[in-house]
Amino acid sequence: MGHALDHTLMDILIRRRRMQGYEALWLPGMDHAGIATQNVVEKQLAVDGKSRHDFGRDLFVQKVWDWKHDSGGAIQGQMRRLGDSVDWSRDRFTLDEGLSRAVHTIFKRLFDDGLIYRAERIINWCPWCRTALSDIEVDHDEVPGELISFRYGGDQPGEDSIVVATTRVETMLGDTAVAVHPDDERYRHLIGREVRLPIVGRMIPIVADEGADPTVGTGAVKVTPAHDPNDFAIGQRHGLPMPIIMDEDGRIANTGTRFDGMDRFEAREAVREELRAQGRIVAEKRPYVHAIGHCSRSDTVVEPRLSLQWFVRVGPLAKAAGDAVRDGRVLVHPKELEPRWFGWVDNMHDWCISRQLWWGHRIPVWYGPNGEVVCPGPDERPPAGWTQDEDVLDTWFSSGLWPFSTLGWPEDTPDLRRFYPTSVLVTGYDILFFWVARMMMFGLYAMGEKPFDVVALHGLVRDQHGKKMSKSRGNTVDPLEWIDRYGADALRFTLARGANPGGDQAISEEWVAGSRNFANKLWNATRFALMNGADAGAGLPAGDELTDADRWILGRLHAVTREVDALLEDFQFGKSAEALYHFTWDEFCDWYLELAKVQLQAAERTADVTRAVLGYVLDTLLRLLHPFVPFVTEALWTALTGGESVTIAPWPPPEPSTVDETEVAAQRVAAVQKLVTEIRRFRSDQGIGPGQRVAARLSGLDTPGLAPFDAAIRTLARLGQPGAALRPTVSFEVGLPAGTVTIELDTSGVIDLAAERARLDKDLAAARKELAGTEAKLANPSFTRKAPSEVVDKIRLRREVARADIERIEARLGALAAR
């Protein structure tokens, strides 16, 4: 689902840019783990004579790298599960040639610059995948374990002894020292002496090392240099032996004890019990909850292990990646995620890039018969008889090349010159370090320039309760199922609507159904417009021919256009989708279309103007919605305009057209909405059926300028014309900012007095509350003195409205009581 989100957001940006006249290039790629993602390159279309129409579909170039074969860990995992029935031999697969060349090229450059080296280090080893892992491929989870304290030495009376503690007892088989802090008075007398290592029987020294923290545990720490990063550092400082006591599968090995061949967890218990039998255990804490590393792929507990691996010296690369954001060349959006970026690039360990997998880009280093090590270039041949390193590269090593290798690097291609650096990378924040950081480091290093201007990060797609989707939880959904049921547009609109920068989104089938309903609404609205001769080619009529309703919807349309423009420039997908949703449904469909129905019945010229406005608004609206709802808008827009495709239609310009007086029009329409809603409310409270047309006299329409809306109000509120013989049995008033309208109805003598009283009581209570609130504020001298005058004026107006409402409602209630 995350892939669907990437694609959706990216495609929204792309479609808008193309409609704006940019040449936009979308570079999707399948990375090793099957994560689909993409990048966009956009450049203002240059002066090569192409009109906007010329670059319709065929300039929408997509380069799809089929990297899915390059999936070391994932395929390795599958192989294990499938067993040996599949032929997984290395030469059954081929790597993309261009990518291999790019990988080789950058490896050599880094190698020659001394930024790649081979060394014996403690690395994270996954005994299940049987490979080294980089730091970020390890997840730290809290698990209940045990903390065992036990005694070394002291076998004979008077013999030196020292108590150490560990959660991994079995590692004691590889201990080569015990370390204490040099200033620790408790152990000063022991420094330089030796104790006998239980079970194994070797004598090991007690060394003084700053790395031992006197405040932790007993202050004495056992040292297993080959199986713990701290201990490795201590071992290096003191020149200790570093025996490896575990094989690649995580079994005890080469200790010369009976534990050899035993799985590490099995050995943990066995060694503990052996120590217990020897009476050495002085304390046991269980459960002892502590964070331990798990392989992010197989969830196996990772084992720190001394081994010979290849590393990237990340110092200068990470510094450059941090600086690019620090000095503003690259924008991390939203900005709140910047600290996360800096925290990482500024404290990065060297990157272990060698993997002991059978699939992937092999490390381009050859070894000679006398220990020579060379890295020949892609076009060079290693000396005959030399052998290539068996290890392959971390998948993220090749992924990091993506922004430029997809454009042809290392060749100097026109694409590369034109489109690098790219404009924006859209991806989830969960991949910031894995991938974005690699691209930044390699882009800055290989190209000498940032790979993108903006990193626009979105969040994770979660289930309807905000829980992370996972196979084990069983709450994953297949986007294709929803697409089958509700359409691709519905899924896309849902994802776009929920996408707030850097924020996770909960998604459920109900949301998708709601989006489907929206698309359906849009469809029906357009159908209605077409049935009534909406004319998108007529152009906008002159201002003085427009009704207030026309002016209002046009003003709103232009406001929404500007709003959506601004929001999309800021990657606010959710808010732009929301703005379009509400404009379409709540304003265009619910009100303008209803008002238009009346105008279409009016004089011929008025009807024609309405048809032109309908065409104009829908044409614009469909173009605005196109990036969000591409398929439906394509069908509707081509039907409406007869144009070739909305994908190559121009994006609506932000400038409002020659519509004036929208402010007055907006006020009048707002008054109509209030009036109609109040009449409907009265009807509803009185139990007058929606289909029942009731004759009514409206008075007071002139003052708020609503006289032209008389027919519209009657249609919307289902009121009939008052015949000469109308004898109103009931009347009520609606207070509007610019005047009060009185409605007199003939309800054939039937009126639900209790309901009417309840309605008025409720209004009265609200008005009294409003009056009390506003009066309290205005009675406060510091408010009138310190608050801005426009705020004070607004409160005064509200107070006056409340007073008028109360007076009117109380009079009505009084009249009611008299009956």
Place this chain on the structure above:
RNA sequence: GGGCGCGUAGCUCAGUGGGAGAGCACUCGCCUUACAAGCGAGGGGUCGCAGGUUCGAAACCUGCCGCGCCCACCA
């Protein structure tokens, strides 16, 4: 241990100094000639708790409680 963030309607979430909002869910009434995947009306919130700043706080500050994520070689 460090960093970031979140607690607003039943659920999922917007709102970030001046009248508490959306979608879905819920109640009532409607097959009203674009749409029942719909229309109309309505109910529902001490905006986590406590202080503070301010004329005014859901919003800004401090503390507390609860939750989440990322980073981290503490035995």
